[in-house]
Amino acid sequence: MHALDVLGDPVRRRILELLADGERPAGAVTETVRTEFGISQPAVSQHLRVLRETGFATVRPEGARRLYAVAPERFREVDAWLEHFGRFWEQRLDALGTELARGKREARRKTEDDRPH
Template identity: 70%
Template sequence: MHALDVLGDSVRRRILELLAESGERSAGEIGQVVQGEFGISQPAVSQHLKVLRDHGFVEVRAEGRRRMYSVGPRGPREASDWLTPFERFWLPRLDALGTELARGKRRRRLDAEQVSAAPPDPRAAPEPRSA
């Protein structure tokens, strides 16, 4: 199975998201979330964890009777390696977007500085005096 085939399943992607957010979770914790969101059984969750483990997307360690899962490096690296040749299609656009966002931020900052440095408008109503 190719790394992207592993990621093609929404349950497996969700498991990886959970592990990326928390760093490590027990099989039971993963099962509770995934069962609630997808309406699948604990054995089905276990099968998804097995696929992820077999393809290097997760690592497991024993902690007493519990199994603790975390993101493994091999699967994500294989997916990234496969996608790398295609980065030329979106990276220049992301760079251009970053440049435009920086320009807009700079323009807003300069506009705000001009407003705060401008002399008060003599036609404006005077501010009320405090007693």
């Protein structure tokens, strides 16, 4: 399954957002996702399985619990794929950086001009 097929699902993206904050028990992930999306526990388990089988998440047993975490390797693959399209936004980001710097200079200048001499 292509990485973007996996990430295209809003439930899986939300699960990954939760896991990005650190390792979490499957029960905690399930509870949050069930509350936010109104889906069943088996549906959440299916999404966790897809993330695990496609290499976006890892799972490790700890007693009776299963702890899930983000697996960064697949995100490197996504990043490499997106790199091909960087030229479309790099110029705009550079322009934004220039405008932000200009705004900061003007704000500093205005502050200095407003000071009593």
